[in-house]
Amino acid sequence: KNQVEQSPQSLIILEGKNCTLQCNYTVSPFSNLRWYKQDTGRGPVSLTIMTFSENTKSNGRYTATLDADTKQSSLHITASQLSDSASYICVVSPSGGSYIPTFGRGTSLIVHP
Amino acid sequence: EPEVTQTPSHQVTQMGQEVILRCVPISNHLYFYWYRQILGQKVEFLVSFYNNEISEKSEIFDDQFSVERPDGSNFTLKIRSTKLEDSAMYFCASTHDRGRLQGSPLHFGNGTRLTVT
Numbered sequence: 001k002n003q004v005e006q007s008p009q010s011l012i013i014l015e016g017k018n019c020t021l022q023c024n025y026t027v028s029p030f031s032n033l034r035w036y037k038q039d040t041g042r043g044p045v046s047l048t049i050m051t052f053s054e055n056t057k058s059n060g061r062y063t064a065t066l067d068a069d070t071k072q073s074s075l076h077i078t079a080s081q082l083s084d085s086a087s088y089i090c091v092v093s094p095s096g097g098s099y100i101p102t103f104g105r106g107t108s109l110i111v112h113p
Numbered sequence: 114e115p116e117v118t119q120t121p122s123h124q125v126t127q128m129g130q131e132v133i134l135r136c137v138p139i140s141n142h143l144y145f146y147w148y149r150q151i152l153g154q155k156v157e158f159l160v161s162f163y164n165n166e167i168s169e170k171s172e173i174f175d176d177q178f179s180v181e182r183p184d185g186s187n188f189t190l191k192i193r194s195t196k197l198e199d200s201a202m203y204f205c206a207s208t209h210d211r212g213r214l215q216g217s218p219l220h221f222g223n224g225t226r227l228t229v230t
Contacts, residue, residue, distance in 0.1 A: 034219075041224075042223050043221030043222050043224055046220075098169060100171060101158060106155065
């Protein structure tokens with residue numbers, strides 16, 4: 001069964017600090033991995049998309065990495081801001097017929113001043 | 114920047130009633146989706162829609178659910194006879210392609226919170 005596991009479940013950091021969120025998956029065959037940011041009460045917003053051949057992808061202060069061999073991804077947030085407080089969701093899509101993505105439960109990040 | 118819009122933002126209904134959730138996807142997008150998120154749980158795929166027909170559906174999307182694109186702009190999700198466990202946030206999303214290609218993010222609306230009493 002395709003699964004996406006994220007850690008930690010929640011994280012509290014001080015403004016200006018860096019943090020790294022983890023995502024492990026079992027989805028196979030693999031098509032792409034996306035990180036989304038979801039503010040409370042809002043829809044998810046895409047941060048990065050990576051395919052099999054990509055190891056890293058940046059979007060401003062967000063940098064995602066992908067190790068397709070170990071089926072792991074990370075999202076690194078640099079110089080955190082209060083507005084980074086949100087849930088960060090890892091989503092993995094398969095290839096080869098079905099495109100139904102598997103969502104992780106998300107990491108809830110709280111940035112304190 | 115174009116947005117996916119959903120109405121209403123909050124819908125309260127009684128068990129057994131029919132509800133229709135409405136979405137206006139981004140105008141040049143071709144693939145449309147419904148997802149749901151039960152409070153405190155992860156987002157779950159319901160259905161994808163392309164070229165006026167369902168492409169894929171999950172096991173959640175049973176006979177009580179249906180989707181329709183009644184005109185060139187709207188995309189609707191109908192729940193025929195709501196149950197308490199249908200209470201959730203329902204998100205509509207659209208994309209220009211199926212997402213296999215690089216740089217093809219899903220654009221989500223801000224959801225409709227459905228409360229079944």
